[in-house]
Amino acid sequence: xxxPRKMKGAEIVLSxxxxxxxxxxxxxxxxxxxxxxxxxxxxxxxRHVLVRHEQGALxxxxxxxxxxxxxxxxxxxxxxxxxxxxxxxxxxxxxxxxLLCLSGQVPTHLIGTDxxxxxxxxxxxxxCTKYNVLVKDxxxxxxxxxxxxxxxxxxxxxPVLVDIxxxxxxxxxxxxxxxxxxxxxxxxxxxxxxxxxxxxxxxIRKSRKPVVYGGGGLVSGGDRAxxxxxxxxxxxxxxxxxxxxxxxxxxxxxxxxxxMLGMHGTYEANMAMHDCDLMLAFGSRxxxxxxxxxxxxxxxxxxxxxxxxxxxxxxxxxxxxxIEGEVGEVLxxxxxxxxxxGLDRGLIRGWLNxxxxxxxxxxxxxxxDGELIKPQYAxxxxxxxxxxxxxxxxxxxGQHQMWAAQHYPxxxxxxxxxxxxxxxxxxxxxxxxxxxxxxxxxxxxDIAGESSFMMVLQELSTAKxxxxxxxxxxxxxxxxxxxxxxxxxxxxxxxxxxxxxSLPDFVKLAESFGGLGLRAKKPSEVDGxxxxxxxxxxxxxxxxxxxxxxxxxxxxxxxxxxxxxIFGDGEAEISxxxxxxx
Amino acid sequence: MSEGVEKRWNxxxxxxxxxxxxSGISGMFSARGYNIDSLTVCSVDNxxxxxxxxxxxxxxxxxxRQIMAQIKRLIPVRRVDILExxxxxxVAKEVALVRVVSEGANRREALRIATIFDAKASDTxxxxxxxxxxxxSGKVDAFVSLMRSLGEVEVARSGVVxxxxxxxxxxx
Ligand SMILES: Cc1ncc(C[n+]2csc(CCOP(=O)(O)OP(=O)(O)O)c2C)c(N)n1
Ligand SMILES: [Mg+2]
Numbered sequence: 001x002x003x004p005r006k007m008k009g010a011e012i013v014l015s016x017x018x019x020x021x022x023x024x025x026x027x028x029x030x031x032x033x034x035x036x037x038x039x040x041x042x043x044x045x046x047r048h049v050l051v052r053h054e055q056g057a058l059x060x061x062x063x064x065x066x067x068x069x070x071x072x073x074x075x076x077x078x079x080x081x082x083x084x085x086x087x088x089x090x091x092x093x094x095x096x097x098x099l100l101c102l103s104g105q106v107p108t109h110l111i112g113t114d115x116x117x118x119x120x121x122x123x124x125x126x127x128c129t130k131y132n133v134l135v136k137d138x139x140x141x142x143x144x145x146x147x148x149x150x151x152x153x154x155x156x157x158x159p160v161l162v163d164i165x166x167x168x169x170x171x172x173x174x175x176x177x178x179x180x181x182x183x184x185x186x187x188x189x190x191x192x193x194x195x196x197x198x199x200x201x202x203x204i205r206k207s208r209k210p211v212v213y214g215g216g217g218l219v220s221g222g223d224r225a226x227x228x229x230x231x232x233x234x235x236x237x238x239x240x241x242x243x244x245x246x247x248x249x250x251x252x253x254x255x256x257x258x259x260m261l262g263m264h265g266t267y268e269a270n271m272a273m274h275d276c277d278l279m280l281a282f283g284s285r286x287x288x289x290x291x292x293x294x295x296x297x298x299x300x301x302x303x304x305x306x307x308x309x310x311x312x313x314x315x316x317x318x319x320x321x322x323i324e325g326e327v328g329e330v331l332x333x334x335x336x337x338x339x340x341x342g343l344d345r346g347l348i349r350g351w352l353n354x355x356x357x358x359x360x361x362x363x364x365x366x367x368x369d370g371e372l373i374k375p376q377y378a379x380x381x382x383x384x385x386x387x388x389x390x391x392x393x394x395x396x397x398g399q400h401q402m403w404a405a406q407h408y409p410x411x412x413x414x415x416x417x418x419x420x421x422x423x424x425x426x427x428x429x430x431x432x433x434x435x436x437x438x439x440x441x442x443x444x445x446d447i448a449g450e451s452s453f454m455m456v457l458q459e460l461s462t463a464k465x466x467x468x469x470x471x472x473x474x475x476x477x478x479x480x481x482x483x484x485x486x487x488x489x490x491x492x493x494x495x496x497x498x499x500x501x502s503l504p505d506f507v508k509l510a511e512s513f514g515g516l517g518l519r520a521k522k523p524s525e526v527d528g529x530x531x532x533x534x535x536x537x538x539x540x541x542x543x544x545x546x547x548x549x550x551x552x553x554x555x556x557x558x559x560x561x562x563x564x565x566i567f568g569d570g571e572a573e574i575s576x577x578x579x580x581x582x
Numbered sequence: 583m584s585e586g587v588e589k590r591w592n593x594x595x596x597x598x599x600x601x602x603x604x605s606g607i608s609g610m611f612s613a614r615g616y617n618i619d620s621l622t623v624c625s626v627d628n629x630x631x632x633x634x635x636x637x638x639x640x641x642x643x644x645x646x647r648q649i650m651a652q653i654k655r656l657i658p659v660r661r662v663d664i665l666e667x668x669x670x671x672x673v674a675k676e677v678a679l680v681r682v683v684s685e686g687a688n689r690r691e692a693l694r695i696a697t698i699f700d701a702k703a704s705d706t707x708x709x710x711x712x713x714x715x716x717x718x719s720g721k722v723d724a725f726v727s728l729m730r731s732l733g734e735v736e737v738a739r740s741g742v743v744x745x746x747x748x749x750x751x752x753x754x
Contacts, residue, residue, distance in 0.1 A: 123605065126602060126605060126606055126609055127609055127610075127613055130657065131657040131658075132602075133600070133602075134601065134602075151657055184657070185657075309651075309655065310651040310654065310655075311648065311651035311652045311655050313651070314644060315648055315651075
């Protein structure tokens with residue numbers, strides 16, 4: 001090509017998206033993005049999904065990104081469009097989801113005048129993005145957008161927002177391709193400290209009671225991280241637990257998998273964390289939902305932490321060996337050293353026996369019922385009836401989310417899409433739409449609470465318009481169940497505003513949007529409903545009326561230590577201090 | 583978190599000169615509950631492509647390392663140095679303008695003390711001086727507190743700027 005390519009700002013936007021391999025944009029139009037929408041109108045190579053609320057666009061982009069590892073793209077207008085994006089951006093920041101959010105802005109000459117639909121988008125979203133920028137010069141637009149992709153994916157991924165005034169979308173500027181500029185994050189790679197790797201290997205080789213505590217960083221780390229983690233577990237036979245964000249990185253069926261840890265984790269996982277002599281934190285971040293009471297957290301262990309984000313190391317828990325680096329790369333070095341130096345597996349034989357004893361406590365067990373549908377049963381049946389398919393599970397937030405995490409086993413990463421850090425009710429349904437866009441032939445099920453679903457149900461219309469056959473399996477307890485559970489355990493059964501009356505008839509609701517509605521009221525109806533749901537090539541709501549009083553156990557109450565779990569059959573004792581925590 | 587001994591730390595942060603950087607850094611401090619004792623920022627290169635910030639904070643060593651890591655995470659940040667107060671490796675100074683209103687013996691004493699502190703009078707009336715004093719924060723503190731006992735005082739301080747000693751200049 002001769003000379004610089006000139007094009008309109010809006011055209012530059014689309015050209016960068018396509019150069020970066022973007023297949024779909026989730027968005028909602030408005031005055032300040034009309035030039036971009038005009039470009040989309042004439043374009044057959046970029047799909048656009050019109051959501052029904054901008055929050056849905058962001059969560060859909062998250063669902064796309066989480067299920068593929070690629071950057072999810074959302075497009076919103078200025079003012080209310082941008083403010084509606086804030087929840088999704090924050091969610092993506094907390095869970096390290098690579099997103100690009102494009103927002104329209106009022107024309108540059110109107111910025112600062114309280115113009116119609118003007119807001120300080122960069123100011124508002126600065127604390128909830130990995131990076132954001134207002135582009136005032138059309139000649140910088142292409143470069144900025146390429147940087148945005150690089151930044152969203154580099155090191156610990158996250159959301160990037162690019163705010164584009166309307167006049168910049170109209171103006172003619174120079175297009176630059178990905179290779180025609182130096183990336184803003186180029187040369188920011190990490191040199192792994194080999195001395196620390198040796199130190200970790202030394203601790204690994206002499207440990208008698210080790211546990212691997214893997215997190216979402218192993219998912220973000222891609223195939224390499226997954227492969228090296230699995231290789232590590234094979235090399236060492238170390239029992240392994242995963243956080244809510246890490247599920248699937250080690251197959252749930254693996255004999256050394258202890259299940260999820262933390263507040264609603266298994267007994268064996270939490271006991272192993274508490275009693276271990278060596279904790280190997282790989283791509284996890286010692287979140288309070290995982291650690292419980294900090295001063296009683298795994299008191300006798302040495303701790304090794306590998307993370308791409310240096311600020312996660314020693315933030316909440318002081319570790320003995322903190323290694324900054326891509327987790328797959330560091331694990332690879334550790335594995336190579338172990339292969340070379342060997343490891344005496346006999347050292348941990350006693351520990352593995354102890355772990356098996358904890359496992360035999362069967363902490364996820366629940367009492368079956370002939371009349372009432374237990375939520376755990378519904379999730380188990382969903383698994384049994386969907387396990388042979390390519391299945392993606394999303395969730396909302398609440399009890400149903402924890403039951404799903406506990407009772408739906410994942411063999412691969414990126415099949416489990418849930419809002420962990422922010423705990424956003426309303427995440428799961430739009431995220432399912434995003435995952436379905438990315439995997440048109442897969443089965444995508446949102447395991448939902450009725451109340452969470454109510455926050456985003458308008459997206460049924462989106463599902464119908466784009467023929468996205470997403471399944472919404474509502475574990476309907478007619479309660480803000482998790483709130484009710486805390487009120488039962490922590491506030492003496494004073495159920496303040498946690499009962500959700502006047503719910504819609506979800507079957508008719510589905511029908512009114514052109515979908516299929518199904519309902520199960522008895523355990524005997526569950527299989528039939530789930531089968532029909534799976535087989536239907538349409539958006540489906542399966543309203544599973546569950547035992548409204550079922551609680552989610554086991555549970556480490558806030559303010560308690562890992563070895564102070566409560567079970568469904570035990571008495572709850574929660575400290576005064578614990579009640580004050582969230 | 584803050585179990586260790588609290589000290590003063592001086593962060594020297596070189597950032598890309600673009601809108602919102604100052605807000606990003608100060609916002610990160612307030613969002614995470616870190617305090618800022620002083621903050622200065624100015625562009626220091628020829629083409630104004632980057633700015634240099636000095637941030638003074640109080641923290642124990644572990645928290646100081648955490649703050650360092652949090653600053654480094656921000657995309658516009660090119661380089662961060664952490665300078666521990668009381669260490670020899672760097673020079674840290676600030677400038678204060680101190681206006682003191684006094685008469686008679688107090689006025690003469692103010693001028694005498696200013697000489698001892700090497701402070702210059704930048705403005706004089708029959709009842710007031712504006713002194714320029716520069717040096718370490720401790721020296722400036724001492725000067726201000728002496729002036730307060732001699733009359734009514736108004737102070738403007740620059741905040742600390744710091745730089746490494748020696749002949750090695752780091753790249754941007
Ligand atoms: C947007 C948002 N608002 C409030 C909360 C607090 N919260 C956490 S769980 C929950 C109840 C969720 O109810 P439902 O979706 O029915 O799920 P259940 O716990 O009953 O399974 C609430 C209100 C939240 N997580 N997100
Ligand atoms: Mg509910």
